[in-house]
Amino acid sequence: MLIQLEPRGERSTFWTYGSPLLAIALTLATSAVIFTLLGKSPAIALYTFFIKPLTSPGSLPELLVKASPLVLIGTGLSLGFRANVWNIGAEGQYTMGALAGGGLGLWFYTSTSPFLLPAMIVAGVLGGMAWAAIPAWLRVRFNASEILTSLMLTYVAQLLLLYLVTGPWRDPEGYGFPQSRLFSDAATMPILLEGSRLHLGVALAVVVVLLGWVLLGKSLIGFQLKVVGQAPRAARYAGFSDKGLIWLSLMLGGGLAGAAGLFEVAGPIGQLTPQISPGYGFTAIIVAFLGRLHPVGVLLGGLLLALSYLGGEAAQIDLGLPNAVTGIFQGILLFYLLGADILINYRLRLGSRAAVARDSRPA
Amino acid sequence: MTLSWFVPVFLSMVSASTPLLLAASGELVAEKSGVLNLGIEGMMLVGAIVGFAATVTSGSWMLGILAAGLAGAAMAGIFALLTLILLANQVATGLALAILGTGLSALIGKGFVGMAIKPLPKLDLPILTDVPVIGPILFHQDALVYASFALVAGIGWFLYRTHAGLALRSIGDSHDAAHAIGYPVIAIRFGATLFGGFTSGLAGAYLSLAYTPLWAENMTAGRGWIALALVVFATWRPARLLVGAYLFGGISILQLYVQSLPLAIPSQFLSMLPYLATILVLVIISRDRLRIRLNAPACLGKAFHATG
Numbered sequence: 033m034l035i036q037l038e039p040r041g042e043r044s045t046f047w048t049y050g051s052p053l054l055a056i057a058l059t060l061a062t063s064a065v066i067f068t069l070l071g072k073s074p075a076i077a078l079y080t081f082f083i084k085p086l087t088s089p090g091s092l093p094e095l096l097v098k099a100s101p102l103v104l105i106g107t108g109l110s111l112g113f114r115a116n117v118w119n120i121g122a123e124g125q126y127t128m129g130a131l132a133g134g135g136l137g138l139w140f141y142t143s144t145s146p147f148l149l150p151a152m153i154v155a156g157v158l159g160g161m162a163w164a165a166i167p168a169w170l171r172v173r174f175n176a177s178e179i180l181t182s183l184m185l186t187y188v189a190q191l192l193l194l195y196l197v198t199g200p201w202r203d204p205e206g207y208g209f210p211q212s213r214l215f216s217d218a219a220t221m222p223i224l225l226e227g228s229r230l231h232l233g234v235a236l237a238v239v240v241v242l243l244g245w246v247l248l249g250k251s252l253i254g255f256q257l258k259v260v261g262q263a264p265r266a267a268r269y270a271g272f273s274d275k276g277l278i279w280l281s282l283m284l285g286g287g288l289a290g291a292a293g294l295f296e297v298a299g300p301i302g303q304l305t306p307q308i309s310p311g312y313g314f315t316a317i318i319v320a321f322l323g324r325l326h327p328v329g330v331l332l333g334g335l336l337l338a339l340s341y342l343g344g345e346a347a348q349i350d351l352g353l354p355n356a357v358t359g360i361f362q363g364i365l366l367f368y369l370l371g372a373d374i375l376i377n378y379r380l381r382l383g384s385r386a387a388v389a390r391d392s393r394p395a
Numbered sequence: 396m397t398l399s400w401f402v403p404v405f406l407s408m409v410s411a412s413t414p415l416l417l418a419a420s421g422e423l424v425a426e427k428s429g430v431l432n433l434g435i436e437g438m439m440l441v442g443a444i445v446g447f448a449a450t451v452t453s454g455s456w457m458l459g460i461l462a463a464g465l466a467g468a469a470m471a472g473i474f475a476l477l478t479l480i481l482l483a484n485q486v487a488t489g490l491a492l493a494i495l496g497t498g499l500s501a502l503i504g505k506g507f508v509g510m511a512i513k514p515l516p517k518l519d520l521p522i523l524t525d526v527p528v529i530g531p532i533l534f535h536q537d538a539l540v541y542a543s544f545a546l547v548a549g550i551g552w553f554l555y556r557t558h559a560g561l562a563l564r565s566i567g568d569s570h571d572a573a574h575a576i577g578y579p580v581i582a583i584r585f586g587a588t589l590f591g592g593f594t595s596g597l598a599g600a601y602l603s604l605a606y607t608p609l610w611a612e613n614m615t616a617g618r619g620w621i622a623l624a625l626v627v628f629a630t631w632r633p634a635r636l637l638v639g640a641y642l643f644g645g646i647s648i649l650q651l652y653v654q655s656l657p658l659a660i661p662s663q664f665l666s667m668l669p670y671l672a673t674i675l676v677l678v679i680i681s682r683d684r685l686r687i688r689l690n691a692p693a694c695l696g697k698a699f700h701a702t703g
Contacts, residue, residue, distance in 0.1 A: 037482075037700065118486055170674070174682040179433065179486070180624050181677060184670040187617050195663035317490055354505045359498025366491035367473065370483035378482070 037378040047375040052322055052329075054375075055368035056336070062364055072351055080350050081343035081361075091342070093228035097300055099338035100237040101126070101292035101309075103331050105316035107244045108288035110325040112281030114248075115260040119282055121167065121182025122289040123313025124189035125160040129290025130297040131193060132159025134304045137219035138201055138212055148218045153294055160290015161283050163189060168282035172275045178282065186313070197304050212304035221299035233295030240288060244327030253280065289313060310341060311359075318366045337362060404648065405532050409540060410606050412644025414439070414598040414615075416543040418622035419629070419636050420550055421594025425471075426626055427554060428587035429567040429694040432474055433489025435595050436619030437496020442467040442599025444504040447610045451507065456515055460539065460600050467596020468589045470496060475588040479581050482698045497613065507610045515539065515605040539601045544637075546594065551633040563587060567692030570699040580699050595619070617670065624673045628680050630690040639676075646672045 063081070064074035085091050105122045112119050119125075133156030140148055166185060167178040198210040206213070221231035248254035260267040260277055268274070297308055315337050322336065323329025344358030418435050425432050446463025450456050474492050477483040515537035523534040554560040563583055566573040570580045598618070603610050621643060629635035650668045653660070681687060 039700075120490060170678055174678045175684050175687065176674070176678045176681040177627070180620060180627075181674050183620050184617070184624075184673050187670045188667045191663040191667050195661050198663075199661060314490075314494060317487075318494070321487060354502055356498045356501035356505070360495065360502060361498075363491055363495025363498050366494065367477060367488070370488050370491060371477050371481045373483060374481045 036381045037374070038381050040377055040379055044376050047372075048324060051372035051375055052324070052333075052369060054372045055322075055365060058368045058372070059361065059365040062368075063361055066357070066360065067353075070353065072353065077347065077351060077353070080347050082339060084350075085339060085342035085346050090228060093225055093230040095335065095338050095342060096234045097229050097231070098341050099334040100234040101296055101312045102316050102319045102337055103237045103334035104233075104240055104292040104295075105285075105289045105313060106319035106323060106330040106334055107240055107327045108285035109316055110320035110323060110327065110330055111244065111248065111254075111257055112285045113261075113320055114325050115257045115277045115281050116264075117278050117281035118179045119164060119167065119182050119285040120179055120317060121164070121184075121186045121313070122285060122316055123309060123311065124182065124186030125163045125286040125289035126293035126296075126309055126313045127186070127189040127193050128163040128293070129156040129160035130293035130304065130308050131189075131196065132156055132162075132290065133294035134212070134215070134297045135196075135201070137215045137298060138304070141213055141216050141219065143216070144218045146218065149221070149298065152219060152298060153291065156290045156294025157287045158290070160286040160288070160293065162286075163290070164282040164286020168279050172278055178278075193304070193308070194306050197306055201304060203303075210306055214303045215298055219298060220302065221295060229300050231295065231299040233292075233299050236291070236295070238331075241327045241331045244330075248327065257281070289316075315362055318362050321366060321369055402531055404652070407651070408641065408644045408648045409532065409536065410644075411647045412640045413540050413543050414601045414606065414618055415622050415625060415643055416636065416640035417539065417546065417601060418595045418598035418619060419625040419640060420543070420546045420633065421591035422622060423626050423629070423631060423633060423636060424550055424554070424563070425587045425591035426695055427567045427631060427692055428563045428584045429570060429692050429697065429699075430475075430478065430584050430588050430591075431485045431489065431696040432471065432492070432588060432591055433486060433623065434470065434474055434492025434496060434619075435622050436615055436617070437493040437499075438467040438470045438592050438595035439599035439602070439615045439619045440496045440500035440613070441470050441503075442596030443603040443614060444500040444507065444599075444610055446596070446600030447512070447603040448503060448507055450512055450604060451510060456604060457538075459604060460597065463600030464593040464596040467594070467599065468592040471588050471592020471595070474592070475585045478698065479584050479588070482700055485696045485698070493619070501612050504610045504612065508612075510609065512604070512608045514608040537605050539597060539605060542597065547633050547637050554633065564692070567694055570694050570697070574699070574701055580701070584699075598622070621669065621673050624677050627687075628676050630680065630686060631692065632690070642676075643669060643672065
């Protein structure tokens with residue numbers, strides 16, 4: 033007896049949406065095993081990880097706050113991934129957005145102008161775009177892999193952040209801690225819900241999802257992105273510009289990652305520190321795949337992975353589980369998802385090779 | 396003697412280059428068979444902690460090295476299962492491997508932070524070690540340094556002088572044609588991927604057992620990604636890998652030496668050098684599209700499913 037893969041001939045709509053759910057179920061089962069191995073009751077651990085963060089008071093706004101950078105970055109990445117542009121340096125673009133916008137806020141830290149925050153947001157987007165423009169240019173002009181260049185630039189951006197917050201941008205009254213001044217009120221994201229950390233960036237993330245949906249579904253550019261990814265040759269015959277789409281993908285990804293970075297430092301964090309991201313730029317890659325490279329899916333995927341961050345914190349406090357469990361959960365989820373995706377294009381069959389060949393012959 | 400300053404500089408260059416060379420040589424074999432595994436960083440991290448943990452627990456560095464290699468291969472096994480059997484996208488799966496390896500190594504390493512061990516012993520070779528200058532550089536090294544040289548030579552011989560190597564290269568260049576001749580495409584790719592994982596595990600072990608004999612989260616600091624760039628730099632030729640790895644090792648050592656000088660350059664800018672050098676080198680090599688197309692395995696990163 034063998035398991036054979038048999039091509040379906042056309043993509044299964046059921047499994048396009050079913051495979052993320054299957055992957056989530058398998059991930060939960062695997063997590064239960066891991067919790068048991070770590071000596072915790074799987075039921076209590078799963079409850080602490082995935083249910084408790086949702087039921088405690090004030091947790092829902094916190095979930096949205098954690099989800100919004102993932103959704104912003106994930107939306108940008110998913111459009112690029114469709115065109116096979118692998119920008120995996122979103123973490124660096126996020127950092128540069130935070131530096132560009134945050135730097136403006138620090139420069140004018142005495143300002144009370146209502147234009148300061150909008151200017152910071154623009155600077156954040158431009159900062160992320162500028163950082164993504166380097167791999168775009170190197171790919172278009174010199175054929176250099178954007179995978180490696182964008183990732184190398186992430187390390188460079190993080191070192192730059194470290195330099196600035198330990199050097200020129202360090203808070204003069206901060207007792208030597210490696211962090212900047214706190215942003216003034218005029219440089220801080222407005223809070224949407226009294227008593228929570230729910231800020232304007234969360235609403236903007238939802239707007240971006242809607243815009244992404246329209247761009248992908250209703251515009252020529254969205255169509256081109258899809259065709260280039262699925263049928264590169266057809267795209268070339270149709271005269272779609274490869275270079276244009278590489279630029280577009282990286283500018284969208286970089287700009288949104290930069291915005292996410294600025295929203296975080298000008299929102300929940302309130303200053304520049306070496307720890308401005310728990311790896312949002314990398315987790316957003318998982319979010320993009322989990323969301324089927326579609327903005328609405330990204331929204332749902334972002335909420336789930338935001339829950340894994342909150343759950344990881346809760347499990348750390350309540351059960352003493354190491355924070356690394358969150359990363360493992362995220363990695364396993366992506367693995368199962370990529371594996372389960374085979375069901376979209378293939379049918380699994382039990383039986384010997386000959387029997388399968390006989391059965392699949394047209395009657 | 397005027398050459399005396401040269402020996403310690405070169406020794407530190409060897410130790411900076413060895414992990415790159417180990418990881419890149421295995422990846423080169425995998426890529427030659429058509430498998431692009433981006434997860435080197437994750438496999439190295441798991442290799443580093445498993446090698447460290449096994450050495451601490453068993454007291455034997457040999458067991459540690461073996462365990463690290465096997466752990467790297469196990470990680471590569473997950474990758475191979477997904478991409479070769481379940482036909483998942485290699486780029487995405489490689490990223491997943493890197494993410495999982497980071498988390499997994501941090502979890503395993505929780506109890507090992509702050510522990511110190513003796514670095515890998517230096518193994519002397521009779522007569523050769525006593526040769527001035529060259530002796531202490533080349534023949535007073537640990538097992539993994541010797542292994543890295545042996546690997547490059549062995550891989551060069553295997554790929555270009557044996558029938559199995561020819562089969563592997565043909566699978567990388569045209570899996571359909573190789574399949575038609577009767578070569579087991581999936582089995583050979585699986586083996587090449589596991590081999591790549593094994594050497595990545597060794598590279599990790601070199602970091603945690605020899606380079607800095609301790610465990611720290613994310614201690615690979617991007618070396619797995621630099622190793623990927625090295626394979627491109629070498630245009631998939633083992634001998635050029637040796638040159639590339641020592642070039643990069645040289646840059647990171649240069650950076651450390653400059654940091655020790657009383658210059659007004661902040662250390663963070665110097666730490667950027669290896670990453671910037673990687674980009675620069677990648678650009679210089681990749682701009683020659685023809686050379687890349689002539690040397691890169693034609694089926695690199697493409698899924699294969701036998702029909703019929």
